[in-house]
Amino acid sequence: MTNPAFDDVLAGNRKFVEHYQESTLSGRAAKHLALITCMDSRIDPLQVLGMEAGDMKILRNAGARVTDDVLRTLVLATYLLDVNRIIVMPHTDCRMAKGTESQVHDTIFERTGVDTRSLEFRTIDDPLETLAADVQRIRSFPFIPDNVVVAGGMYDVFSGELTMYDF
Numbered sequence: 001m002t003n004p005a006f007d008d009v010l011a012g013n014r015k016f017v018e019h020y021q022e023s024t025l026s027g028r029a030a031k032h033l034a035l036i037t038c039m040d041s042r043i044d045p046l047q048v049l050g051m052e053a054g055d056m057k058i059l060r061n062a063g064a065r066v067t068d069d070v071l072r073t074l075v076l077a078t079y080l081l082d083v084n085r086i087i088v089m090p091h092t093d094c095r096m097a098k099g100t101e102s103q104v105h106d107t108i109f110e111r112t113g114v115d116t117r118s119l120e121f122r123t124i125d126d127p128l129e130t131l132a133a134d135v136q137r138i139r140s141f142p143f144i145p146d147n148v149v150v151a152g153g154m155y156d157v158f159s160g161e162l163t164m165y166d167f
Contacts (some may be wrong), residue, residue, distance in 0.1 A: 036066060066134035
C-alpha cells in the first residue's frame with residue numbers, strides 16, 4: 001500500500017527502472033572530494049563543480065552548516081571512502097541568512113501554530129564569518145585526519161560562480 005502523495009515519485013521511479021543499468025561506481029569518491037552545501041534546489045552540485053556521479057560525496061542541509069551529523073559523515077568519508085579534500089559551499093540568497101533564529105521560529109509558529117523552539121536551525125548572521133567558522137570546525141575536529149585539505153567557497157545562485165576563500 002502506498003500513499004497517493006508519492007504517486008509522482010513512484011511513476012518517476014518506474015520510468016527510471018525501465019532503462020536502469022547497474023552502476024559500475026565503487027561508492028568511493030573518485031576525485032577524493034566531499035562537498036557540504038545547502039539543500040536549495042537552485043544548486044546542482046555536480047554541475048557547479050564540473051563533476052560526474054561518483055566523483056564526490058555530497059552532504060546537504062539548510063544553510064550548508066557543519067553540524068555534528070556532517071562531522072560524523074566526514075569522518076566516515078575520510079577513513080572509508082577516499083575523501084582527502086572537503087569544500088564547505090553555502091550560497092548567496094540563502095533563506096537561513098535572512099532572519100534570526102527567533103524570527104524563523106516565529107514565522108513557523110505564525111504560519112502553522114507549531115512551536116519549534118526546541119530545535120536549533122543554525123541561522124546565519126554573517127555568511128562569510130559563518131563559513132570561516134564552519135571550515136575551522138572541520139579543520140579542528142580531532143577525528144578528521146591532518147592530511148585532509150578543507151576549504152570554503154560561496155556559490156552565487158545568480159551568476160553560477162564559485163568564489164573560494166582562504167581562511
